[in-house]
Structure formats: structure tokens, C-alpha cells
Amino acid sequence: MSASMSAVGLDVQALRRDFPSLDQQVHDKPLAYLDNAASAQTPLPVIDAIRDHYLRDRSNVHRGVHELSQRATNAYEKARVKVQRFLNAPSYEEIIWTRGTTEGVNLVASSWxxxxxxAGDEVLISALEHHSNIVPWQMLCQQSGATLRVIPMNQAGExxxxxxxxxxxxxxxLVAVNHVSNALGTINPVREMIAKAHAVGAVVLIDGAQAIPHMAVDVRALDADFYAFSGHKIFGPTGIGALYGKKALLEAMPPYQGGGDMIASVTFEKTIYNDLPYKFEAGTPNIADAIGLGAAVDYVQKIGMDAIAAYEAELLSYATEKVAAIDGVRLIGTARHKASVLSFEVVGVHPHDVGTILDREGVxxxxxxxxxxxxxxxxGVAATTRASFAFYNTxxxxxxxxxAIGKVKELFG
Amino acid sequence: MSDLRDLYQDLIVDHSKNPRNFREMPDANRCADGFNPLCGDKLRLYLKIDDEGVIRDASFKGSGCAISTASASMMTGMIKNQSIERARDLFDTFHQLVTRPHEELDPNEAGIGLGKMAVFAGVNEFPARVKCATLAWHTLKNALEDKQEAAHTE
Known part of the structure; x- marks a missing residue:
């Protein structure tokens, strides 16, 4: 095994060369980028795909008969098929481009x-949700008179x-839960939870924002009705994401926004909506970033999602052991099944002070x-400090x- | 480490660990809330102002980082027995000290009148933390103006 190879066979040093942003000094210290749950870094193949679009194929999609528009449309639709295969979705028609997970959730809350x-219905979310999987459902419940209920959790965050x-x-x-908690890293047993929801006739939306970069996701095996994720969490651009929805559900849903591209024909009396997925994609889309997201999906598939998951599991267990061993540090979120997130508290020191000190140490x-x-x-905390990992971390x-946590204790000791 | 020490000076660390004037004030005649939605820092400021417009007592309660807690602790000590006008001047001086680039400030005037609170000059180098240092001061401004809504520094 070479020095740069991990025990599970990822050549991390070689992969890091695809991410030039990782190789820099901040405050005269080498950067340790451990904020991947907020936004991951972007590898060269993704940057190149976006650049190629702007350098050669820049034009609108689904409109022009000219060559550039054809090329742009091909690349854009190819990216959709890449996402479809990545999620093992049955059809490209079930993949809707969004701005990110938040828009995916809002689309389902508004339209479905x-x-x-x-009134009298219930929407079920969990105690682990991100605000983006809480607020759209609160808004829906306020408008409809339905009741929002919350699945509780234990001290470990399960x-x-x-x-x-x-x-x-x-x-x-409807049941709306995340696949992996952004705050704690808990992996929820969504496959079992979906089966239970289906048994009572409920539809399930999975917020996949934090799962998608860390594990293979198969929407058919999960039997998810809707699955939303963001491009920037999976090494793609910001401002692009995708929503998977089962075709039968999507077909029965009214459009989310009206405009160009989502129509088949328009008169002042009546509009015929376009077919899936375009019915949900009003206006000129984020073409370059969709192509970039396609390249990001290719990139992680080349490494292999199972290899990524195995390497990160090893990294998380190392980090958990090391950080938990520091006197005066409390881990927040200790679920048995976790992915790539380590939330903690340095007892007696506010997380913002911890964050500032860590930043000056390059972390x-x-x-x-x-x-x-x-x-x-x-x-019972206002905030935590969260380190979150990707396959390029060491x-x-x-x-x-x-x-760096040692420095925190030195300053506040 | 040296630049971190500029921010986390002993005096600031001390005030954050043992905040002064950290109590409710049942007979306060001015009260205002400060809140940073992004940080979650929260504080309630209590003032007792007499008929002459002099702040006779000041205290606070709440939770926040070392910078916001120390700032509230030192500020409440400093404004006691000061007139409302003087407290407003101190707000301006403090605000300039932590927000304006140091090279733009006249070294003979910057922080004048702030006494020990001039230790917050180091915050200037940490743009993400300016809002922590100024939360108590914005809350003071609202309290002096008797504004009902919570002060924000986001």
C-alpha cells in the first residue's frame, strides 16, 4: 500500500490534485477544508465542463435549430440522463432540474x-430536519388547514x-424526512420508513442533500416517491439541483411555475402544458450548471460511491475517536449509523469563538x-461546531x- | 496565535467568562432585545434612566459568544452614570473603531473615551465577528430610542 493510498483503496492524494482549491494556505496555515456539509469543493472536470459550454456551446436549449443550440441541448439533456442513472430512476422524465434541495421541497409542497x-390531513416531518424541510410544510399546513407532526428522536440523534x-x-x-441529518450526520433508515408510510397510503419525500455525496442512492430500491438533492454538496456547481419524482405522481401534479418551456401551446384562452419533465421547468434553465452537475456525477461514479462510503466511514471513526478523547469536548449526535459529520461542543466556549480560532489555524x-x-x-445549545468530511479529506x-481545538483550550483555558 | 490574542485579549476572555452586570433589572425603565439570527446570539439590555437623562444603572442577560458577551459586559459598566447623549457618542466611537479600516482612523482620536473597551480594536481584523462586538451597542441604541423591535447586526 503506497503512502497516499487509504486502507480501502482510494488514492486520496491523487484525487486531491483534481481540487486545486484544497491546495492553499489560509492565515499562513495549510487549509483543512472540513465544511463539506455546507458546500463541497469542485474538481477540475466539473469546472472544465462548465467552461467548455461557455467556450463552445453557449446558447439556449430546446429552442434553436442552429448548431450551438443543438450541442447545448444535447449536453444539457445528457446531464439529466446521468442524474437519472446515478439515482437509478426509471426514466429521464422523472428528473426535474431545480436550484437545489430547497427548491425541490418547495416544488413538491406547492404543487403536490x-x-x-x-384540512384534517397530517404532514409528518422529523425532529432532525433542516429548515428547508420544515418551513415549506408549515406554509402548506397554514394554507390548507392540515396539521404538521414531528417524529421525535433520542439523545443519540436517532x-x-x-x-x-x-x-x-x-x-x-405525506412524510418528509432527510436521508442524512446535516446537523448530526445521522443516517435515517429511510427504506424502512418509506415502506411503513406506504402501508398507510402516505407519499414520501426524502431530502437527500447530505446523503448524495456520501453513499449510493437507489430511488427504486428505496421506493421513494420524491428525492431531492443539491449539486454543490456533490462537488457540482451552486444554484443547481435535481428532484426525482415518480412519473405517475408528477403527471398528476399541476405545474409549479408558469412560463416558457413548460408549455405545449398557449392561447389567451387556454394553455396546454408540456410533457414531463419540462412541465416543471419554466423559463431558460441553468444550462451550464446542469452540465456541470452531470460532470460531477460522472466524477464520483468513476471513484465509486461504495469506495467513497467505505473511506469516509474510516475517516469519521478516526475523527470521532480523536475528538471525543479531548478533555472538555462533548460530541453532539452519536447515532450508530452516521455519515461524515462530527458536531461537537467545546464546553464553556461558544462555537463562534471556536470557529474563529479554528479558521486562524487553517481549519x-x-x-x-x-x-x-x-x-x-x-x-439545549444555541449552536455547535461542525466538522464535515469528503473523500478528499485526510x-x-x-x-x-x-x-486547533487545543488552541481553543489554550486561549480559553 | 498572536493575531488571535489581538482578538481574544485577556480582558475580553475574562469578561466573557465572568460577565459583569449580568442580571435582570425588575425596575428598569428602558429595555431592549438584541438578536443575531445567524449566530443565535441573544441579549436583553436593561437601563434605568433618571429624569435628567442620565443612565443610573445598566445590566443585561442572554447568551452569546465571548465577543458579544464581553462587549455587553464592558459596555454596561461604561455607560453607567453617563448621559444619553454621551452614550450615543460612545456608540459612534465604538462603531467606528471596530468597523472602519484602521488606516482610515486618526490614531490620536480612534477609540478616545472608550477606555478599556478600546481592546475591541482587534475585532476589526475579523470581519465575521464585527456583528458580535456591536450587538450590545445596537441594542443600546434601540433602548435609548425606546424602539420596540429587536436590534439586529446581521
Missing amino acids: GRANVR LLQDEYERLLTERTK AVRAGHHCAQPVMEFY REEIDQLVG
Whole structure:
């Protein structure tokens, strides 16, 4: 085994060369980028794909008869097929481009929700959700008179499955949960949760934002009705994401926004909507970034999602052991099944002070409530410090994190 | 480490660990809330202002980082027995000290009148933390103006 090879066979040093942004000094220290759950870095093949589009094929899609528009349309639709295959979705028609996970959730809440949720119905979310998988459902419940219910969790940050079963009734119209918690890293047993929801006739939306860069996702095996994710979490550009939805559901749903591209014909009396997926894609889309996301999907598939998951599991267990061993540090979120997130508290020091000190030591982490204030409230903290990993992170970077936490204790000792 | 020490000076660390004037004030006649939605820093400022417009007592409660806690702790000590006008002047001086690039400030005037609070000059080099240092001060401004809504520094 060469020095740069991990035990599970990823040549991390070689992969890091695809990410020039990782190779820099901040505050005269080598950068340890451990804020991947907020946004991951972008590899050269993704940057090249976007650049190629702008350098050669820049034009609008689905409109022109000219060569550039043809090329742009081909690349854009090819990217959709890449995402479809990556998720193992049955058809490209079930992949809708969005701005990100947030827009995917809002699309379902607005379109499916308004058509299907009535007063007296219930929408079930979990105690682990990001604000983007809370607020759209609150808005829907306010508008429709439905009731929002919340699956509780235990101290480790695991959803209570028996409580979940108790909350599922024939009143439950929709269940919305994340696949992996952004604040704690808990991997939820979504396959089992989906089966239970289907047993009472509920539809399930999975917020896949934090799962997608870390594990193979198969929407057919999960039997998910909707699965939303963001490009920038999976080494793609910001401002692009995708929503998978089962064809039968999408076909029955009204459009989300009106405009160009989502129509088959328009008169002042009547508009015929376009076929899937275009019915949900009004206006000129984010063409270059969709192509970039396609390239990002290619990139991680070349490495292999299982190899990524195995390497990151090893890295997380190393980090957990090292950070937990520091006197005066409390881990927040200790679920048995976790992915790539280590949230912690340096007892007596506010996370923003921890974040500032770590930054000066070259370590980029997130300090805050992680857009999951109910999770923070559950643990009785205003915020946590969160280190989050990608396959390009190393044990040396975790050692740098541990050293930087030592500085925090030195300053506040 | 040296630049971190510029920010986390002993005095700031001390005030953050043992905040002064950290109590509710049941007989306060001015009260205002400060809140940073992104940080989650929260504080409530209490003032007792007499008929002459002099701040006779000041205290605060809340939770926040070392910078915002130390700032509130030192500020409440500093504005006691000062007139409302003087407190407003101090707000301006403090605000300039932590937000304006140091090279733009006249070294003979920067931070004048702030006394020990001039240790917050180091915050200037940490743009992400300016909002922490100024939260208590913006809350003070609202309290002096008797504004009902919470002060924000985001």
C-alpha cells in the first residue's frame, strides 16, 4: 500500500490534485477544508465542463435549430440522463432540474401539496430536519388547514421508530424526512420508513442533500416517491439541483411555475402544458450548471460511491475517536449509523469563538445552528461546531483539527 | 496565535467568562432585545434612566459568544452614570473603531473615551465577528430610542 493510498483503496492524494482549491494556505496555515456539509469543493472536470459550454456551446436549449443550440441541448439533456442513472430512476422524465434541495421541497409542497393536502390531513416531518424541510410544510399546513407532526428522536440523534409508527395513520398524507441529518450526520433508515408510510397510503419525500455525496442512492430500491438533492454538496456547481419524482405522481401534479418551456401551446384562452419533465421547468434553465452537475456525477461514479462510503466511514471513526478523547469536548449526535459529520461542543466556549480560532489555524468548519434550530434546542445549545468530511479529506487534516481545538483550550483555558 | 490574542485579549476572555452586570433589572425603565439570527446570539439590555437623562444603572442577560458577551459586559459598566447623549457618542466611537479600516482612523482620536473597551480594536481584523462586538451597542441604541423591535447586526 503506497503512502497516499487509504486502507480501502482510494488514492486520496491523487484525487486531491483534481481540487486545486484544497491546495492553499489560509492565515499562513495549510487549509483543512472540513465544511463539506455546507458546500463541497469542485474538481477540475466539473469546472472544465462548465467552461467548455461557455467556450463552445453557449446558447439556449430546446429552442434553436442552429448548431450551438443543438450541442447545448444535447449536453444539457445528457446531464439529466446521468442524474437519472446515478439515482437509478426509471426514466429521464422523472428528473426535474431545480436550484437545489430547497427548491425541490418547495416544488413538491406547492404543487403536490396544494393539490392533495386538505384540512384534517397530517404532514409528518422529523425532529432532525433542516429548515428547508420544515418551513415549506408549515406554509402548506397554514394554507390548507392540515396539521404538521414531528417524529421525535433520542439523545443519540436517532429517530424513534416506534413513535414514527404510532404517528402514521390514515390521516398522514405525506412524510418528509432527510436521508442524512446535516446537523448530526445521522443516517435515517429511510427504506424502512418509506415502506411503513406506504402501508398507510402516505407519499414520501426524502431530502437527500447530505446523503448524495456520501453513499449510493437507489430511488427504486428505496421506493421513494420524491428525492431531492443539491449539486454543490456533490462537488457540482451552486444554484443547481435535481428532484426525482415518480412519473405517475408528477403527471398528476399541476405545474409549479408558469412560463416558457413548460408549455405545449398557449392561447389567451387556454394553455396546454408540456410533457414531463419540462412541465416543471419554466423559463431558460441553468444550462451550464446542469452540465456541470452531470460532470460531477460522472466524477464520483468513476471513484465509486461504495469506495467513497467505505473511506469516509474510516475517516469519521478516526475523527470521532480523536475528538471525543479531548478533555472538555462533548460530541453532539452519536447515532450508530452516521455519515461524515462530527458536531461537537467545546464546553464553556461558544462555537463562534471556536470557529474563529479554528479558521486562524487553517481549519474551515461551520459554527452555528446549521439551519436546524429545533435540533439545537433539543440538545439545549444555541449552536455547535461542525466538522464535515469528503473523500478528499485526510487523517492529517483531522489531526490539524485536533491541534486547533487545543488552541481553543489554550486561549480559553 | 498572536493575531488571535489581538482578538481574544485577556480582558475580553475574562469578561466573557465572568460577565459583569449580568442580571435582570425588575425596575428598569428602558429595555431592549438584541438578536443575531445567524449566530443565535441573544441579549436583553436593561437601563434605568433618571429624569435628567442620565443612565443610573445598566445590566443585561442572554447568551452569546465571548465577543458579544464581553462587549455587553464592558459596555454596561461604561455607560453607567453617563448621559444619553454621551452614550450615543460612545456608540459612534465604538462603531467606528471596530468597523472602519484602521488606516482610515486618526490614531490620536480612534477609540478616545472608550477606555478599556478600546481592546475591541482587534475585532476589526475579523470581519465575521464585527456583528458580535456591536450587538450590545445596537441594542443600546434601540433602548435609548425606546424602539420596540429587536436590534439586529446581521
